[in-house]
Amino acid sequence: MSIDDRTDEVLDETLDAEWMDQRTGWRGVWNGIFLRMIPKVNWSFTLGSATLFVVVNQFITGILLTIYYVPSPQDAYDTVLYITNELPAGWLIRGMHHWGATAMVALAILHMLRVIYYGAYKFPREVTWISGVMLLLITFGFGFTGYLLPWDQKAYWATTVGTKILEVTPVVGESLLRIARGGDQLSAVTLSRFFGIHVWVLPAVLLSILGIHLYLVIRIGISAPAKREE
Template identity: 70%
Template sequence: MITKIANWFDERVGWKAVWETIFLRKIPKVNWLYTLGSATLFTAVNQAVTGILLTIYYVPTPDHAYDSVQYITTQIPMGWLIRGLHHWGASAMVILTVLHMLRVILLGAYKYPREVTWFTGVFLLLVVVGFGFTGYLLPWDQKAYWGSSVGTRIAGSTPVVGDWILRVMRGGPDLSAITLVRFFGVHVWVLPASLILLLGIHMYLVIKIGISAVPKREEE
């Protein structure tokens, strides 16, 4: 029965070929370090799912942000879990992204023909850091406020254009309601859109080119 339905769909949409290309593709004999990319992808999915759930209750304004986060954490069933997964998942994602990058550097996977995969990976790292930076402000507690205050000031210490960068980031000279909403907008719209685009290219190339093998000593 299930096979029949599956075949019916396959005849019309050809999903089996897609499935085989993505999940049943041949890979060289590699070690566990080669799973760091998949692990990073898993944390990305975790962040997306829990992040979407958080927006159901979170309100990005100075008079509601803190209270709505407290409400999620203490009043909503499993709210502590959803927020906790997003909070700790964020750190896990940054760590795994960096470890994945180190593996690619140390095992030479960035070389021909995978340079474009590497370029998109560099921008993906920037996106991940951007997620971390903008997300840090959203709980609107003391740590968030002063953390982002210091963070934007560091960006502001850039020579010549520093003050201008600081004003653009904060939406004015001070950390205010404008800062909170623009950080929120960047966190839930701009960065996810960039992530999906870059990740799409990244994964397409990983599948298209195939993953690199563990480097071997040249045999004479």
């Protein structure tokens, strides 16, 4: 039997989970994530996972919205109306994205308050905390950039006021305002800039930092509330 025949035979025989595990070591990763030991905790410890669930919701519904949404001053508002009123289940997908955004901010803040209450930001979880602060800022960034996208009166004027705040920054205020708006006034440039940040930049940064955050949670292990006698 040639070496090639033997190789084929071995591969055929072991084409199952074991085969994959030998080559990728996936079982170790699976066990590390899903079969790890965790201390007995209460419901407030589910707030991080609840936030994670909403993040997944935002990605799925957000991707679906981009199929019909067009980020130009001529089309943005009309496409949002079309999604809401004409597209089958469009109202539902937009609603899930809209309310998901609010839920994500609320849950991330509640999760942070839980971490503060239990002192879970202390050694050895300082880096988990710092990555969490970044996630919260990114979440605010999503809210701020997403608010402009329907391009209606509320969105236009809220972003006019929101970007104006940058102007009070000492020395660089005016430059910051121009960078945020892509000019002196809100325009097509602002809309496409906000859209690009909302659907490309922030998701990429969020996924990277979230990866670090969850890696640390798994690596260090969750903090358990202290018992009465401790």
